[in-house]
Amino acid sequence: MKNFTYHSAKDSKEATKLSSSNSAFLAGGMTTIPSMKLGLASYKDIIDIKGIKKLSGIKVSGKSVIIGATTKHAEVANSKEIKKAIPSLSDLAEGIGDPAVRNRGTIGGSIANNDPAADYPSACIALNATIHTNSRKIEASKFFSGMFETTLKKGELIEAVEFQIPNKSSYQKHPNPASRYAVVGVYVAKNKNDVNVAITGAKSCVYKDENLSKALSKNFSVSAVDAVKVSSSGMNTDIHASAEYRASLVATYAKKAIEAC
Ligand SMILES: Cc1cc2nc3c(=O)[nH]c(=O)nc-3n(C[C@H](O)[C@H](O)[C@H](O)COP(=O)(O)OP(=O)(O)OC[C@H]3O[C@@H](n4cnc5c(N)ncnc54)[C@H](O)[C@@H]3O)c2cc1C
Structure with a gap:
């Protein structure tokens, strides 16, 4: 693994300010850390966003479910509110990887990474989700642009994903x-x-x-x-x-x- 500087951001503003053309956000590290260890990716700056409280949590309103970017798959899988509002979403989270991955991996990291075989991107498209970033709201249909590619700009931080509650x-x-x-x-x-x-x-x-x-x-x-x-x-x-x-x-x-x- 190459040398890098570790930063822990206290809020979204600081996280985006610290980002550069050669940085990555550290959510659960489930993709970033193995990629660095295997020499597939290297970064000058790693910006840890796990300490930003505003980025984690689940809110259910009458029409939508809003999930903070650093909310872990296990939290979505076990959420009583999500099981009630969109049971298919908690089923999806329950089927991701293994317990270790579900207890580290995050919804924001999953959709930012946009692995062609990842589960959450399909939920975003099917449930007409809106991706809330530090600077704008992006419809899911305009977010996933190619293999491991999204329309996020360099340093743009996903803050939450809002899913519309379907009939079924x-x-x-x-x-x-x-x-x-x-x-x-x-x-x-x-x-x-x-x-x-x-x-x-x-x-x-x-x-x-x-x-x-x-x-x-x-x-x-x-x-x-x-x-x-x-x-x-x-x-x-x-x-x-x-x-x-x-x-x-x-x-x-x-x-x-x-x-x-
Ligand atoms: C063994 C294994 C099995 C897996 N199985 C599955 C599976 O069955 N289904 C599935 O869907 N996924 C699977 N995954 C992927 C996993 O669910 C993680 O969601 C994914 O690896 C991203 O990890 P992370 O959330 O820890 O993000 P990180 O690794 O911390 O970050 C990944 C990328 O996203 C960027 N990023 C992170 N957070 C944000 C943010 N808030 N805003 C903008 N950019 C951000 C980072 O800069 C980095 O480029 C598996 C992973 C492993 C290691």
Whole structure:
């Protein structure tokens, strides 16, 4: 691991002031620390944001659930308020990694990292989430821009993620048996004004499946999925699954999600 300077920020303003073109925020360190240890990333400054109280916690209002950026996966998995308002979100958090990862990893770190197989990005797209940063609010549909890429600017800090409470929803994934990352994960949400089917793990970046979303908006049923041909075009092929297998998993897990709604 290369040398770096460790800073502990007391508030968002200080965290963003300390950031530079060669810095990283330290939330749970679940991606940052192994990446540095393996020599995949190096930073001059590491800015610890865990001490910023305002960034952690869960608030549920009539219409939305707001989760602070440094809130850990285990807190979301165990939150009684989230289980009541959006049970699929606590199920998703419960299925992330292992207990160590769930007790260190954070929602802000997960979506800032935007791993193509991460779970939370699909929840953001399906539940029409808004990402609150230190300087603006970004709709989820405009946040995830590519593999490990987002529209965050350098030094921009996620403060919270706001999810709209759906009428019904479910997240179903085919997990990698070792890491639990999604080989394919499908988040189906029947919202007040739309139905969203968000897919993770299948391509280089999370996306909304427009064909499935449209079909389910007209007819929210398993048979509506059967009528849609899920194309494998642009899907990943790797040691875990071929593109064609991933396409079939999308259809299978979309049906499982509808049944579980
Ligand atoms: C063994 C293992 C298994 C895993 N399995 C899964 C899984 O099944 N599903 C899944 O979805 N994920 C999985 N993960 C990922 C994990 O859930 C973490 O969320 C992810 O690694 C990010 O870690 P972190 O929150 O600790 O962020 P960090 O590692 O601290 O930070 C990651 C990146 O996000 C940036 N960042 C952090 N917080 C903010 C913020 N508030 N604003 C702006 N930028 C920020 C940092 O600058 C850094 O670039 C796994 C990880 C491991 C190590």
